[in-house]
Amino acid sequence: MERLSVLCNHFDNDDNNQYLLQSNDVVATSTTNSNNQQTASVNNLLQLSSKIQLDSNKIEKLTAILFDHPDKQLQEDRNRLVDKLKDPIFEWKPYVSFHELRELTQNRLVALSHDPVLKCSEIVTNYKKFSMFQSTLVYSDMSLAVKSSVHWGLFAGSVACLGTEKHEKYFNDIDTCKMNGCFALTELGHGSNVKGVETIAEYDPATQEFIIHTPSDTAQKIWIGNAATYGCFATVFANLVSNGQNYGLHPFLVQIRDTKTLEPLKGISTADNGPKIGLNGVDNGRIWFNKVRIPKDNLLNKFGDIDNAGVYSTPIKNPNVRFNSMLESLIGGRITVANMANSAAKMGLYIAISYAFTRRQFGPTNQKEELLIDYITHQRRLFPQLAEVYINQVGINYVINKFQNKTDKDARDVFLLACGFKAATTWNRSKTLQLCRECCGGQGMAASNKIGILRADTDVDLTYEGDNTVLMQAVSKALLQEFKSYFTGTKRITGMLSYTYSKGHIGIFLRNKNFFTKRLHTESHLLDPDVLLDAFIYREFKLLRLLIKTLRGKVKNEKMSGIQAWNSSLDLVLQLANAYVERVSIEKFLEEVQKASDDIKPVLLSLCVLYELTKIENDLGWFLSNKYFAPIKGQAIGNTINKVCNSLRDHAIPLVKAFDIPSQFLTAPIIGDWVAHYSNPKNF
Numbered sequence: 001m002e003r004l005s006v007l008c009n010h011f012d013n014d015d016n017n018q019y020l021l022q023s024n025d026v027v028a029t030s031t032t033n034s035n036n037q038q039t040a041s042v043n044n045l046l047q048l049s050s051k052i053q054l055d056s057n058k059i060e061k062l063t064a065i066l067f068d069h070p071d072k073q074l075q076e077d078r079n080r081l082v083d084k085l086k087d088p089i090f091e092w093k094p095y096v097s098f099h100e101l102r103e104l105t106q107n108r109l110v111a112l113s114h115d116p117v118l119k120c121s122e123i124v125t126n127y128k129k130f131s132m133f134q135s136t137l138v139y140s141d142m143s144l145a146v147k148s149s150v151h152w153g154l155f156a157g158s159v160a161c162l163g164t165e166k167h168e169k170y171f172n173d174i175d176t177c178k179m180n181g182c183f184a185l186t187e188l189g190h191g192s193n194v195k196g197v198e199t200i201a202e203y204d205p206a207t208q209e210f211i212i213h214t215p216s217d218t219a220q221k222i223w224i225g226n227a228a229t230y231g232c233f234a235t236v237f238a239n240l241v242s243n244g245q246n247y248g249l250h251p252f253l254v255q256i257r258d259t260k261t262l263e264p265l266k267g268i269s270t271a272d273n274g275p276k277i278g279l280n281g282v283d284n285g286r287i288w289f290n291k292v293r294i295p296k297d298n299l300l301n302k303f304g305d306i307d308n309a310g311v312y313s314t315p316i317k318n319p320n321v322r323f324n325s326m327l328e329s330l331i332g333g334r335i336t337v338a339n340m341a342n343s344a345a346k347m348g349l350y351i352a353i354s355y356a357f358t359r360r361q362f363g364p365t366n367q368k369e370e371l372l373i374d375y376i377t378h379q380r381r382l383f384p385q386l387a388e389v390y391i392n393q394v395g396i397n398y399v400i401n402k403f404q405n406k407t408d409k410d411a412r413d414v415f416l417l418a419c420g421f422k423a424a425t426t427w428n429r430s431k432t433l434q435l436c437r438e439c440c441g442g443q444g445m446a447a448s449n450k451i452g453i454l455r456a457d458t459d460v461d462l463t464y465e466g467d468n469t470v471l472m473q474a475v476s477k478a479l480l481q482e483f484k485s486y487f488t489g490t491k492r493i494t495g496m497l498s499y500t501y502s503k504g505h506i507g508i509f510l511r512n513k514n515f516f517t518k519r520l521h522t523e524s525h526l527l528d529p530d531v532l533l534d535a536f537i538y539r540e541f542k543l544l545r546l547l548i549k550t551l552r553g554k555v556k557n558e559k560m561s562g563i564q565a566w567n568s569s570l571d572l573v574l575q576l577a578n579a580y581v582e583r584v585s586i587e588k589f590l591e592e593v594q595k596a597s598d599d600i601k602p603v604l605l606s607l608c609v610l611y612e613l614t615k616i617e618n619d620l621g622w623f624l625s626n627k628y629f630a631p632i633k634g635q636a637i638g639n640t641i642n643k644v645c646n647s648l649r650d651h652a653i654p655l656v657k658a659f660d661i662p663s664q665f666l667t668a669p670i671i672g673d674w675v676a677h678y679s680n681p682k683n684f
């Protein structure tokens, strides 16, 4: 309590502070990282990094980090999947018509289910494998990847995670696609706010059936993947009503079509969502239920059940906690969406960076023109994205592991990390693909060069499986709850801040309010990832404190309700969530760097520094207005980014090779001999 008061006083009074980092001429005294050897290596970071040759051996080490040091079995599984995807049915065909593409995607899904690499049950027991499976499919075709994530991730995942033993009998038919499935949660009236879902599942004790009903047109299920044409079964989320009481949202397994004719069953109507701006291989559709009867056993009853008489029981008494537990089946989906988005970004970077090493434009007369990669603008557009893909991958791997091994205690942490990383990674994917497409000039527009198609096909990841803006609110809400619990002495709700606490940063910060002022820097300190990390910790805690003050002020002085205060502070809420995700990403990456071998460490550290400096530069207005950096540092940060980019120039190709994108998917003409390619008039 006392320590927190110091923190609060510090924040309250620091408007009058000097700049926290201002001096150019003071030799650094690092408080958390006083290891001389490390300081020396930081000073030499760029030199050390430049001397390294990333040969095949080191590329393998980088790949191992990106794949989270996979065991032999996982590698074999990936190889088997990659081999399977060599079948001609998976050949990339960007020019087929709308209906052909849908049929082709369905046939590809079924082809995947022959001698399947992934089994339904593994979605629960081997989540790492599922995530690898999905992120590899992205390289083959995004529509296939999404259709697969609907069938195996959402449909199979909901049966496996929300059902009980009696539902295991369906696993085999799901694996072989005999039970081709949908996940029907969203309604026309309610997408982000799923608590507002209207569909009813009323229990009839006389027949021991549920009656599924769409009470209004806003209750129609919409955007449901696989629902327009091919899906024959669906996990339908509906309000369970029994003996006149509504027990809230529950999942029900409902057959919606005849498996042979694909005609909707009695009482079911479906409609097509029509052509989309991308992802047209997926048949998204709408569904209405007109008093459709299903057996009582089709309630996926892990978190709520009824007996024959309709008496409700649940292992989780609190309806809010129960609701969240049910939606936990979505968490896996969110982490996978993040992983898939990172794959898409990797593909874009592989293509744009490879092209930039062969494409020349402008230069002195009679001399070779400049390679695109040697323009600092090219480096500044591509290399920070390259760094972020590395940093995000390590973060995603951390969340995957936490998800796979989660206990009841850290389930909430996993939920929030998944929300934060899903939003950060998909936003970054969007930015990366746009930049890659621009960096390829006109070639970026050719469908054969893949980037544009990938950009359109992945765009939905910003808003589905939880809209990013909405997900980030959940992150900040939890940070506030945890912070509050330190004051009230109540049990901590999540461990979100604990890493920072345990690392000692905040302890030092609380004991010594001049902590940050001691960390004055020379330019080389702008190359110290630990020193830069302090800026992220400082920003996060300052924003947290500011949000608390703002909300309190709005409720107390402006007499707003809690929700009004929250909604009118959403800009700040999102800033805080973003600050949190960036800080955790850096910490997790630095942990991974610690474990890496010395011959690749400087390159990894350079990537980390580039990520940190770019993020600081993006938010320089905040750091300057909060007097963390003196204005003069703004220019120094920009110059240092240029230097780090230069130092990474010769590593860029090995760094994208380390993505280990299987060669059969590297078909974009501009990554090969594109002059030869375009010399053939038949090619495009």
Ligand SMILES: Cc1cc2nc3c(=O)[nH]c(=O)nc-3n(C[C@H](O)[C@H](O)[C@H](O)COP(=O)(O)OP(=O)(O)OC[C@H]3O[C@@H](n4cnc5c(N)ncnc54)[C@H](O)[C@@H]3O)c2cc1C
Residues within 6 Å of the ligand: 150, 183, 184, 185, 186, 189, 190, 191, 192, 193, 222, 223, 224, 225, 276, 279, 284, 460, 463, 464, 465, 466, 467, 468, 469, 470, 570
């Ligand atoms: C191609 C595709 C596939 C899909 N597949 C499925 C599927 O298989 N199954 C399924 O159930 N659903 C599916 N969906 C639906 C998807 O999950 C929803 O679109 C998503 O949840 C967003 O809901 P919404 O479209 O109603 O948007 P809204 O919730 O209406 O959001 C619209 C905008 O308002 C903003 N907003 C909303 N609430 C707030 C708030 N509290 N604060 C600030 N801003 C807010 C959002 O940020 C967003 O920008 C799919 C959608 C698409 C497009």
